[in-house]
Amino acid sequence: MKLLLLLSADHLHAQLMAGGKITLQREFTDSPEGQENFAAFVQEVKHPTYLLVDLIEEDFRQETIPHLSGSRRTALLQRKFEQFYRGTPFPQATLLQRQKTGRRDDDMLFSALTNPALIKPWLDIMLAQQTPLAGIYSVPQISAPLVEDHPSSHLLLISWEKFAGLRQTYFSNHRLQISRLTPIHADLTFQQAVVSELTRTYQYLKSLSLLPSGQTLDVRLLGHSHDLIELQLELPRSADMRYDFVDLADLAKRHHIDYSFTDSDASQVFLHQLATRPPQTHYANATHTHYFTLWQLRLALNLASGMLLSGMLLWGAANLWQSSHDAAEAASLKTLAQRTLHEAQEITLAFPNTYAPAADMKAGVSVMRKLNQYDSSPGGILRPLSAILDRHPRIELDDLAWRMDATEPVVPNTLADVPAQVIIIKGRMTDFANDYRAALNYLENFQRDLTAQGYQVAVLAKPLDVSPSGSIADQRDISTDALAFSLKISRRPQA
Numbered sequence: 001m002k003l004l005l006l007l008s009a010d011h012l013h014a015q016l017m018a019g020g021k022i023t024l025q026r027e028f029t030d031s032p033e034g035q036e037n038f039a040a041f042v043q044e045v046k047h048p049t050y051l052l053v054d055l056i057e058e059d060f061r062q063e064t065i066p067h068l069s070g071s072r073r074t075a076l077l078q079r080k081f082e083q084f085y086r087g088t089p090f091p092q093a094t095l096l097q098r099q100k101t102g103r104r105d106d107d108m109l110f111s112a113l114t115n116p117a118l119i120k121p122w123l124d125i126m127l128a129q130q131t132p133l134a135g136i137y138s139v140p141q142i143s144a145p146l147v148e149d150h151p152s153s154h155l156l157l158i159s160w161e162k163f164a165g166l167r168q169t170y171f172s173n174h175r176l177q178i179s180r181l182t183p184i185h186a187d188l189t190f191q192q193a194v195v196s197e198l199t200r201t202y203q204y205l206k207s208l209s210l211l212p213s214g215q216t217l218d219v220r221l222l223g224h225s226h227d228l229i230e231l232q233l234e235l236p237r238s239a240d241m242r243y244d245f246v247d248l249a250d251l252a253k254r255h256h257i258d259y260s261f262t263d264s265d266a267s268q269v270f271l272h273q274l275a276t277r278p279p280q281t282h283y284a285n286a287t288h289t290h291y292f293t294l295w296q297l298r299l300a301l302n303l304a305s306g307m308l309l310s311g312m313l314l315w316g317a318a319n320l321w322q323s324s325h326d327a328a329e330a331a332s333l334k335t336l337a338q339r340t341l342h343e344a345q346e347i348t349l350a351f352p353n354t355y356a357p358a359a360d361m362k363a364g365v366s367v368m369r370k371l372n373q374y375d376s377s378p379g380g381i382l383r384p385l386s387a388i389l390d391r392h393p394r395i396e397l398d399d400l401a402w403r404m405d406a407t408e409p410v411v412p413n414t415l416a417d418v419p420a421q422v423i424i425i426k427g428r429m430t431d432f433a434n435d436y437r438a439a440l441n442y443l444e445n446f447q448r449d450l451t452a453q454g455y456q457v458a459v460l461a462k463p464l465d466v467s468p469s470g471s472i473a474d475q476r477d478i479s480t481d482a483l484a485f486s487l488k489i490s491r492r493p494q495a
Helices: 032-044 070-084 120-128 190-207 225-234 248-254 267-276 290-322 327-349 358-373 379-390 436-452 472-476
Strands: 002-007 011-018 021-029 049-053 058-065 091-098 106-113 133-138 154-161 165-172 175-182 217-223 241-247 395-405 420-430 456-461 482-491
Touching: 002 267, 011 032, 011 267, 021 032, 032 120, 049 120, 049 267, 058 070, 058 175, 070 091, 070 106, 091 175, 106 133, 106 175, 120 133, 133 290, 154 190, 154 267, 165 190, 175 190, 190 217, 190 225, 217 225, 217 248, 225 241, 241 248, 248 267, 290 327, 379 395, 379 420, 379 436, 395 436, 420 436, 436 456, 436 482
Parallel strands: 002 049, 049 133, 154 217, 217 241
Antiparallel strands: 002 011, 011 021, 058 106, 091 106, 154 165, 165 175, 395 420, 420 482, 456 482
């Protein structure tokens, strides 16, 4: 039995499958209530799980890399991931082909799910419930078998998924090149969306030089027979495109899909495709599939234990048959078989408990919230600073340094046990000529704006030293149109 999940931008579909048949279906919305219901669902369902995503935020890049192997290839791919997809934990690299001339380099397709926030809440729930997740896949990844019978070298596959939208996936020589997802609003039908988007996609492929000049684009459309009849009448006739209309009912028969289609929603085609032919590459990493690895190990140990027990029983039966008159030897073999069965049971009982108590889950959530308060990303402190600098255009930055510092003074209503984020600003003020009073007032206004945003501001160096020991005359000779200063600003999270 397998648990299949289909995730769109604001919806999660779940279904249990056994022997190619759907035994249970559930729907969850992207809301606190929906996620809470999903957590209760996966707590009860402990089967190998396959997550299929159909999201707009999936990027594809083609790249040619040297043909390497082992650790050197792994290091090269990791550098490419850092270059293309630094901000997401869901990248992957798929080998398209190895070139036949020159150095025989590898043509690779790099892809990634670029908005982790859409996936992470659901993934966190599955990890907390120790769900055996086999992998994270995307609709374009598992679409290739649906076009392998088509002779065209330039083929566009169009399908509609009810909760995601209109999916258009382009294949060159039956290899995935690029895919686009267009949401369909309530006031737009499947047929209207196909007609309006097909021309745009054709021009898009031409602009990327993915479709050679003068080449006819073959278009395979998956849909219900009623919708396909209307499309045959509405689609423009052109020498640039040829159409191949595939009825979902016929496709279901061909691929042995036990499902009755009532509209053009092709979600079940892709879910059944994932259940029967999951790709080897996917977006999940070892952390995401940890409990699936444990499940496989448990299955292997159970199988090994069963084979060992069967072998011992057969061996015991053979010896018993050969020495049927030797009661003592028969008793010894029986004892040995029982001991083997007991050891197999002890191995099974020693497997880790896959259920997490509510108290452990609560403690885990508390720890994660505390860790979020220690977020060392400078974005939270730099964005308000950038907005304040935009309001003071006569201040130019020369240098900016950021650090985390636990020794900074603690101000009221802030978390004393969280290190402060500190920024050292070195800059200058321009277009003041010799009007030092105006320059000082401008800098004081800048400091007040920083303080109003919750920063603690300390002046390290003023543009004009007005202390008793300072010399105004000396500073006039330094510059007539630029006044340098240095500030230290810091902030801790609110309590």
